[in-house]
Amino acid sequence: MSSPIKPATAPTIESSRAKPYRVAIVGAASLCGKEVAEVLNDRNFPAVDVKLLDDDESLGQLETMGDEVTFIQRVRHEQFEHLDFTFFASDPGSTRKSWKTARDAGSALVDLSYALEDEPGATIRSPWTERQRGLTPALELQPGPCVVAHPAAVSLALLALRAQKVAKVRHLIASVHEPASEHGQKGMDELHEQTVNLLSFQELPKNIFDTQIAFNLTETYGPNASPTLQSVKQRILKHYQRIAGSDAPLLSVQLVQAPIFHGHVFSLYLETEQPLALGDLSQALAGEHVTVTRQADDSPSNVNAAGQGDILISVTRDENYPNGVWIWAASDNLRIAAVAAVECAETMTPTRPRGQIQ
Numbered sequence: 624m625s626s627p628i629k630p631a632t633a634p635t636i637e638s639s640r641a642k643p644y645r646v647a648i649v650g651a652a653s654l655c656g657k658e659v660a661e662v663l664n665d666r667n668f669p670a671v672d673v674k675l676l677d678d679d680e681s682l683g684q685l686e687t688m689g690d691e692v693t694f695i696q697r698v699r700h701e702q703f704e705h706l707d708f709t710f711f712a713s714d715p716g717s718t719r720k721s722w723k724t725a726r727d728a729g730s731a732l733v734d735l736s737y738a739l740e741d742e743p744g745a746t747i748r749s750p751w752t753e754r755q756r757g758l759t760p761a762l763e764l765q766p767g768p769c770v771v772a773h774p775a776a777v778s779l780a781l782l783a784l785r786a787q788k789v790a791k792v793r794h795l796i797a798s799v800h801e802p803a804s805e806h807g808q809k810g811m812d813e814l815h816e817q818t819v820n821l822l823s824f825q826e827l828p829k830n831i832f833d834t835q836i837a838f839n840l841t842e843t844y845g846p847n848a849s850p851t852l853q854s855v856k857q858r859i860l861k862h863y864q865r866i867a868g869s870d871a872p873l874l875s876v877q878l879v880q881a882p883i884f885h886g887h888v889f890s891l892y893l894e895t896e897q898p899l900a901l902g903d904l905s906q907a908l909a910g911e912h913v914t915v916t917r918q919a920d921d922s923p924s925n926v927n928a929a930g931q932g933d934i935l936i937s938v939t940r941d942e943n944y945p946n947g948v949w950i951w952a953a954s955d956n957l958r959i960a961a962v963a964a965v966e967c968a969e970t971m972t973p974t975r976p977r978g979q980i981q
Contacts, residue, residue, distance in 0.1 A: 708732075709725040710733045763974060774957075793872075
């Protein structure tokens with residue numbers, strides 16, 4: 624028997640003082656938006672009110688925020704009044720329609736759609752690599768858009784920075800397997816429909832990828848797909864360079880679309896100038912946000928990485944090159960992006976007014 628829905632209650636003065644911030648998630652019905660809402664709750668982000676906003680297809684849909692249930696509302700200009708933080712978790716087109724309204728209303732912007740990465744004043748950020756590099760984000764009263772770094776770039780940059788702590792890295796080469804969920808629910812649906820149609824000998828839907836991805840690995844999409852796989856690869860490389868810094872080893876990437884729903888999987892070849900003990904490298908890589916698996920039955924995969932905030936890795940020596948090491952890694956792309964987005968907002972809270980609801 625299902626439990627009755629608990630109606631949303633008005634915040635008390637005491638709770639408003641303890642949780643002074645008003646937040647909106649644009650694209651709240653998207654895979655990424657739902658993940659952001661969950662991470663806000665898991666990390667006890669000090670929000671007295673979280674507005675869930677999306678397009679007409681999702682209006683009225685019920686979503687849970689903590690102990691309360693709320694409705695998804697239409698994106699309208701007045702929805703951005705008196706907001707402290709706005710998370711853009713929808714497609715780039717949706718972000719471009721409303722980000723200036725949110726900015727002009729005084730909200731800090733956290734962009735998970737990458738629509739704002741080339742806007743003046745925008746910053747591509749990864750709190751994980753910032754901490755690894757010992758950086759402290761500058762506090763700004765009116766910060767530009769904060770663009771969350773691509774989750775594949777975050778995983779690769781964090782591993783590269785930690786490896787470089789114990790040895791000079793000569794080569795860093797990664798094969799990245801892209802999941803359908805990077806294209807949102809529509810990408811997931813198309814992979815599912817292609818799989819079903821192939822097994823029943825029916826025509827394949829190709830509205831998102833414009834090519835067969837079910838039971839297939841491909842390094843390119845069809846000509847009508849947007850974004851292209853090449854543009855995604857270029858974004859990963861650009862974001863890696865921004866968040867890893869100029870002293871990090873150069874990265875070579877091959878990006879492959881894999882027939883998987885969730886999670887990035889990486890095959891990473893790392894070659895150092897001098898031979899390095901696997902135990903020393905494993906110890907350097909392990910730590911906050913990275914788990915080294917040591918049992919064969921616990922090998923990293925997109926399945927066991929699902930829902931986790933850690934990057935799962937295993938480390939093996941190359942059989943022909945004594946200075947070469949292979950790192951097999953897996954991470955939940957949606958979780959890593961959502962955690963990074965909320966952590967970015969947390970670093971900006973000192974610049975927001977406290978003690979009252981705006």
